[in-house]
Amino acid sequence: MFLWIIQRDLLLAMRRRSDVLTTLFFFVIVVSLFPLGVGPEMNILRTMAPGVVWVAALLASMLSLGRMFASDHLDGTLEQMLISPQSLSLLVMGKALAHWLVTGVPLVLMAPVLGIQYDLPGDALLVLTASLLLGTPVLSLIGAIGAALTLGLRGGGVLVSLLVLPLYIPVLIFGAGAVEASAAGLGAGAHMSLLGAFLLASLVLAPWTAALSLRISME
Amino acid sequence: MFLWIIQRDLLLAMRRRSDVLTTLFFFVIVVSLFPLGVGPEMNILRTMAPGVVWVAALLASMLSLGRMFASDHLDGTLEQMLISPQSLSLLVMGKALAHWLVTGVPLVLMAPVLGIQYDLPGDALLVLTASLLLGTPVLSLIGAIGAALTLGLRGGGVLVSLLVLPLYIPVLIFGAGAVEASAAGLGAGAHMSLLGAFLLASLVLAPWTAALSLRISME
Amino acid sequence: MAINWFKYSSPASFYFLAGKMIPLFSIAAIVLCAVGLYIGFFVAPTDFQQGEAYRIIFIHVPAAWMSMFLYVIMAMWAGIGLAFNTRLSSMIATAIAPTGAMFTFLALWTGALWGKPMWGTWWVWDARLTSELILLFLYIGFMSLQAAIDDPRRADKAGAMIALVGVVNIPIIYFSVKWWNTLHQGASVSITQSPKMATTMLTGMLIMSLACWMYAIAVVLIRTRAVILERERHTAWVGELQGAAR
Amino acid sequence: MIWASMSDFLDMGGYGFYVWGSYLVALVCIAGEIILVFNRKRTLLRHLSLIHQSTKQEKRNETAS
């Protein structure tokens, strides 16, 4: 069933190939906008790089949250999920995972290229990619809660940012912190293990919370 | 009629008071995220400030573009607008103006406060606000074209960014440039007059183009 | 003494109970505030380092403390409302949020006004200040979410979810102090260490904090009464209330 | 008394703007909150009494017809 949901969401994403691409391009564009706004000095850019890439990843992932449940809600599929004889947490987990596959993974793959644009050294690039790999699933999982809570509320797209961004902040701090620490020659180990802990915690808690929120929203 | 549209859109926004607030807070949050990712050194932050504020304004305005036509499309109001005996360009102009009143104006009012957080000097704050005042209506107007073109395409939210961001870039460059020029002690006059020119041009061209795009999307 | 708690957990009886308690807390708040301000401005000596600017402390610290306490209390009531489906606790949570946000704003504002003369800048991005800002966002998120939902039952439950999830965030941000070089004063009031500041200053600050507590309780009670009336307007007892008011 | 004069008090050793700026805004916020919360209750009560009257009216009509 879990697999069915993932498969279905991926199928939908494939039917709209542009979806995957556009999240990615959004990420790329945001990262590339900053040098335009800030100016071309390499030193400043290099200091900014981890923060900018992480903020862009966060925004890109957040912006696609709306799609996680909204369309299922509008056409009545979500009702069917609630009365389906399957575990709702599992369904939600499937949807979050599909969301990550569609939005998170491309970002992770793209990040090194963007890092190079900002002249990051090699191992910082590695740490950047690794931190994104650990961090983006957390974003999708936490995002599922926000998306579930704002379901059917109009202006939900922006409301969800309001709810979810404060929760994303730790991920951002430790994600960008890991890269900075490694660039500064300190190990990134502590940051990375914290990110891992976040991932585990959100894997356990978020689907359950999001399922509860969904039930609340659909009452 | 023009007034009717504005009034209606404002009414809808008021019915959802949170809409206005959430765009604003999105702006605030994005601006506040960067120091978290980049680190707290004031010198770096001060250099980044104009770019960051402008990019955030751009994103905030862009993200609320989806609302401009989408809900009217879903419930069939847009069809009615197309077959209304009113000039469609005027209708579109009304909608863009309402969008600016709801999303742009609050940003302009908030920008000085955020500038202070980044420790910008007084006259740079003034220029920042003025540049936003000239620039944000351009964003709404250009955005209307993008929103019209992506209407009904799913993943439109991200697709619209893709179409619209490249057009936003000149506004971003000259907007942020104005602040930097004034901070560097050069006058911001040249940048400002260019922004003004953008505004005039988009006032004339954008509603017409957006109306045409709407007709194309609804065919 | 056996108090029948269930009696007071019904909105109707709480409405009347709160009506009786509000004057007490209001008076206490006014008196304490007057005493606190008197000590703060007329008894406490000038600080040898900061000059008179330090007098902001009498509003800044109470506001900062209240902002944090109120969030936790709000989340607690919301959580109780979610778990046991008690309407009253959810209503109290709803009523706390605006006051909490107000204190958070005050802490930020007074801190900024203090920072300018002391640090030479309105704002720095250090852990304490940033976490306070995020706290404001959490409050606003809670309130906007509730405002966006029309059905009060759903609003209560959804608000509770976000308030509880937000609590998780607070300690995390709080401990990120380690990763930041901080300008802000650390805790100078603690039980284990002897107070570092003049006793008069400390008394003034504590009395002002108490005044803020009383004020917060009074306002929250008033707002809870309003919320109760809004939610229960179709019930018989509100109707009777109106009949009596005629 | 630690203040020599009223103007001395208001000046706050040169920090008057900051100190009074803080307390003034605090005052405004608290006063604003109090006004808002009472307003909320007053409009609500007015609303309720309207509802009450109209339901009484309906009941009277029902019994009359």
Next chain:
Amino acid sequence: MLEGNNLECVRGDRRLFRDVNFSLEAGGLMQVQGPNGSGKTSLLRMLCGLATPAHGEIRWNGAEIRALGDGYYAAMTYLGHLGGVKDDLTAIENLRISSALGGVEIDERKAHDALQHMGLGGRELLPAKVLSQGQRRRVTLARLLVCGTVLWILDEPLTALDTAAVKLMQGLMEQHLEHGGMIVMTTHQEIEITAVATQRLQLA
């Protein structure tokens, strides 16, 4: 007078119909009939100028509707599958705005009366999202009471309506026809509308 000459509709790789001809005079009713997917909605959208026929032309009082533009739109009201009802606005606001869009500005009083007539008395101030399906439909249909146009194009106006409302609509349409109006409509339900001239257009 509304005329269609040799209309042809192609959707995707399917030709839905061809050589459709009709002409509708004042007081005339045209019922477009046919099974699901036969192209009724497609035809109606063409008549509104929302879609272009693959072939043929549509004339209003002798002139091509595309060329007429706003002049045609001011004489026509189209109610499609989608109601154009905004979830967040009240029934009154919805009605006032949708008729303003159609070129007729009405005041609160008039909107109120129209809704009352449609059986929504007491629900005028509810946001549309809490209304039932049938009530939403009634809000949409209330526009017909205030629009003052000659030509009505109605795509399954009776869905979700209860029998009382169907009767109401029937009366409304008959009255419109009596006053020299024209109606093009589709429906899968049985409905008898007396008109000067009723024609049935059967799509395969």
Next chain:
Amino acid sequence: MLEGNNLECVRGDRRLFRDVNFSLEAGGLMQVQGPNGSGKTSLLRMLCGLATPAHGEIRWNGAEIRALGDGYYAAMTYLGHLGGVKDDLTAIENLRISSALGGVEIDERKAHDALQHMGLGGRELLPAKVLSQGQRRRVTLARLLVCGTVLWILDEPLTALDTAAVKLMQGLMEQHLEHGGMIVMTTHQEIEITAVATQRLQLA
């Protein structure tokens, strides 16, 4: 056996109904009737557990449905106003996914046959967004052919269907009832369904 005891429904500040009692045995059909806005949809959503009654309880084979949870859901199929049809997926994909959600995984062949039976032959591979209203509805209804559940809860299943499809549905429902199924449905259209026991629940 499905039972409702003293059900009461409150929406906003309006009480829609109270003291609704019924019990539905195998082979039984319950038609919920009433004018627009009388609470039919609200009642049906309660029976699915999607809304909570203000008062009273709903029992399935003697146990509260809330307590039963998935056990109940596995025995029930609900088709509401909204079809749950995804615009971007083809008819086949839509059917396969929606029935998988309902707990029954079917293969391509079976989905194909069901759609064929619903009169969508040749349209199985079109994305749902180009289908007509009636065709979309048929995609939704096709689930009934493959779900294999005992209790069907259908909210206005006949909207947008043409007469042929209405007849088809009628046959389908009669067959289901014959095999000991149960149906709760609402409709504003006239439809005669022969069943062992038909009851009509009239909401004010």
